[in-house]
Amino acid sequence: MSELLSPEPALDSPIVFVDLETTGGSTSEHRITEIGVVEVGLAGVSRWSSLIDPQQPIPSFIQQLTGITNDMVRGAPTFESIAPALFERLNGKLFVAHNANFDRGFLRSEFRRAGIAFDPDVLCTVRLSRALFPGEKRHGLDALVERHALVPSDRHRALADADLIWQFWQRLPTLVPLEALRAQIERTTRRYRLAGDITEDLLDTAPAGCGVYAFYGEDDAPLYVGRSVRVRQRLRSHLTGERRSSKDMRLAQLVRRVEWHATGGELGAMLAEAQWIATLRPGHNRLPRVTKSDPANAPWPFEGPIVFEEREDAQGIFHVVDRWRYLGHASSLVAAAQLHASTLAGSFELSTYRILQSHLARGLRVMPLSVSRDSPESSIVA
Structure with a gap:
């Protein structure tokens, strides 16, 4: 199969096809034993792989599955020692893997231990295959090899499996119209790093x-x-x-x-x-529609501010409302009184009025809030 010198059918960025071998399935308990990367961009295709010393024994059944033994990784570099160079190799590129949550999760955990934040855009070829070929029941790598005539070299070794994903990628434009393929890739890609500091x-x-x-x-x-x-x-x-x-x-x-x-x-x-x-007043929210029956103001039916309690995970939270204006919540009645004392009075809020009226009509139990900062007394109001 000839290798394309551009990352078609991707959109605009270079791509890395990645596969890992590990000592098990838990990112907190297990470690990486091998990394394989096929990097594809306008400059061409390059391949890189390395055994990794997991600094823990490889279970015997994993050794049998992958062929990677404890003797093979003894003396190999640790992940921490290769982390900066590997990050440079992967950073800024679309991260493509089969069952990508597994590979991304392990790399993210290992990079975090090395003090590096790793948040690439991720495309899972299992999910892409399911979306493109919904009539097929199996979408594992062995199924793709059989269905699309991919050429395996050494299954369950990292670089060989990364190369199978790259072969599948090259096959797709012959099976799916390019525009439809690009659109599905965009829908399937998970973008973990956004603008600003959101990761x-x-x-x-x-x-x-x-x-x-x-x-x-x-x-x-x-x-x-x-x-x-x-x-x-x-x-x-x-x-x-x-x-x-x-x-x-x-x-x-x-x-x-x-x-x-x-x-x-x-x-x-x-x-x-x-x-x-x-x-x-955010631009993408609809402001509440005001009807002729809605009041421009409404009398407050209580003598002063009120609180009501909600519980989540067995911890009580006290919400403070005064004259149809929600002031916030506090962890105790003392803190609720302090919140009220430190918050400036505001104007009538129609949405708050509607929400509270509805819940009061359904039996919401509220308490009058003492404005004393010391030991607010309260009694239940039905």
Whole structure:
């Protein structure tokens, strides 16, 4: 099979086809034993591979599968020793692998141990094959070899398997119209590094549970505010998900910064979202539609500020509302009173009014909040 001197059918960037062999399947417990890279760009095709000393024994069944023994890796370089040069080889290129989450996950963990952040754009050829050939049931590397007449040289060795992925890539333009292929590659590619400082490592610090988030663009202009019961997962869906809508993909291209707050519950997330939208007025959110029946103001049915409690992971969160304005949440009633005392009074918010009216009608239990900073007393109001 002749080798192309350009990275067709990719879009604009050079490509690395990568395969790893490891001591097992856990990125926290196991280590890499071999790396194989086929690098493809306008300058041509180059190949590189190296055994890696995993600094732990290779299980016997792994030795039988890969042919890589403890004797073979003894004296090989450690990952830390090759990390800077390997990063230069991979950085800035589309990372293509078969079952790419495995290879990317191991490399990301190893690079992190070496003090290097590794967040390439990733294309998984298992997922690409499933998308392009939905009538086929099997999409493992052996199935691709059989189905597309690929030529294996040494299965379960890193460079040989990376070369099979490269062969599959070259075969695709003969099987799928190029424009359709390019479009599917774009849909399947997961872009982990975005503009600004947004990386997968940053998204890992987002709340796993309920919360509100905001995207900002150039000059810190607010773009979009959203909420979710799983903020971290929702952010990944917006920014790196394979099944993003065209709207999400256009929005992701504009994002330069993201912020979030955990809210401790879904109702708190709804109120925080409404408050952020009213304050930030982001360009990609619809402002609430005002009807003739909506009040421009409404009497506050309580004598003063109120709190209600939500629980997430057995920890209580107290949400503070005053005169139809959501002020935020706190971890205790004392902190809630301090939050109220330190927050300037605002104007009537229609969205907050609608949300609270609906939940109060369904029996939301609230407590009057004492404004004392010392020991606020509270009693349940039905």
